[in-house]
Amino acid sequence: MHRREFLAAAAAGIALTEADAEPVRTEPLANPNWGPLYYDDKEQTQLEEVLASRRPFRFSPPPDQSKVAIFENEWASRMQTRWALAVTSGTAALHCSLAALEIGPGDEVILPAWTWYSNYSTIIQAGALPVFAEIDDSFNIDPSGIERHITPQTRAIMAVHLQGNPADLDPILAIARKHNLKVIEDCSQSVGASYKGKPLGCIGDIGAYSLQQTKTITAGEGGAVVTSDPALFERAVRFHDVTVRRDFPAKLAYMPGLNYRMNEFSGGVLLAQLRKLDTIVAAVRRNARRVYDGVRDLPGIRLRRLPDPEGELGTGVFLGFATKEQRDRFIGAMKAEGVPASPPAGSIILPIVPQIENKVTVTPRWPSFAGERGRSIRYGRECCPRTIDILSRYAGVMIGPKYTRRDTDDAVAAVRKVYPTIVNA
Ligand SMILES: *Cc1c(COP(=O)(O)O)cnc(C)c1O
Secondary structure, three states: OOHHHHHHHHHOOOOOOHHHHOOOOOOOOOOOOHHHHOOOHHHHHHHHHHHHHOOOOOOOOOOOOOHHHHHHHHHHHHOOOOEEEEEOOHHHHHHHHHHHOOOOOOOEEEEEOEEOHHHHHHHHHOOOEEEEEOEOOOOOEOHHHOHHHOOOOEEEEEEEOHHHOOOOHHHHHHHHHHHOOEEEEEOHHHOOOEEOOEEOOOOOOEEEEEOOOOOOOOOOOOEEEEEOOHHHHHHHHHHHEOOOOOOOOOOOOOOOOOEOEOOHHHHHHHHHHHOOHHHHHHHHHHHHHHHHHHHOOOOOOOEOOOOOOOOOOOOEEEEEOOOHHHHHHHHHHHHHOOOOEEOOOOOEEHHHOHHHHOOOOOOOOOHHHOOHHHHHOOOOHHHOHHHHHHHHOEEEEEOOOOOOHHHHHHHHHHHHHHHHHHHOO
16 A cells, blocks of 8 residues: 555544555566467467468368368357358458448448447448447447437447447347447457357357457457358458458359458467367456455445446456546555556547547548548547546456466455545545
8 A cells, every 4th residue: 555545544544454554465466468378289289280281371271171260160159150250350350340241431330439449440441431429337339329320321330349348239239220220249359258148249240359469369360250141241251352252152243352361370279269268268257256246345336337247258347436536546556556457448539549530541532531421520529528537437457367366365455455545535
């Protein structure tokens, strides 16, 4: 505990003992990227097999031997969809999803004001117009704020499941149905999580995942698209492979695609990682629950809203404060205890990024902002005051799958020691 917090606690009449002056931990609690923590001889064997085969291109081996194809089959089965497509990144997965849905110039896509750049950039790359909606205390898009952004040009909602927490899909799907919109689930930050018993990605029209190093499982880079709609799947496949459809006859018309194909090295590593996904998810969830259960009874405690606590990954246990000033003092005091707490992270408040506010594109003639609506739409602070406010008032202890009992006990001890000194000071 910092001297300042100690004095504040003393002034607030909170009983302090000798032990309170000592930090909970001397070695700060650290949370390395999860996937690589689980690398072992399984990933190694996969890589060696690709080397020995001398067939690193996914379409060199027959489909029943291609590691990428096997990965796709197992991914579709884990995510309970008819198909999965492996791609090079989460950004590529989103780009393929938009192309599959035939979203382009003149169309509008609603996305949360707090998310990763890729959501915005892929809508722009499709030539469509990104329309930001506010988040709520789940840090995900607020379903009750979506409808006011719907226009006759709106085609889709990007439901992004941020920092391990599923977006509240039931009301989002109801709005989508009512207005005939598509739902793209971006599960990049919640790979392996679920909503009301269903794996994230299989609930909307199409799902995108990132398998980059900071996500649940990884080959450094990687991504996947899932859908159960045959037309969407065919279009995603063709778009990811320069229009070609290599392993079943094309039914749909030609479309100029890019190259987002996964290679066999990545496919092998991701296959090994996928087979560990449930182990990793169970470990993170168990550790998060220990921390939730250890702090839940603190008087006045406000936890991040979880639309489905059972389905959440448990990436972090976030506490809400009345003011940013209190939140920042909490972060300072937790650091002193050796249990770092951080603000919501891994995303950006996009509308206030200067280049986004100024609608910077590859060329000023870009279709997204060329029309009447694109010219008149305003980004910046005025389009997301609530998002800015909510994110300034939360901080969380990040949870790792390899945390020991002692680690989670320390996290609980630090929160229990620090939180009352902040909210009662
Ligand atoms: C990481 C991430 C992406 C992009 O994934 P890459 O694999 O880095 O391209 C997209 N959306 C969200 C929400 C992400 O967190």
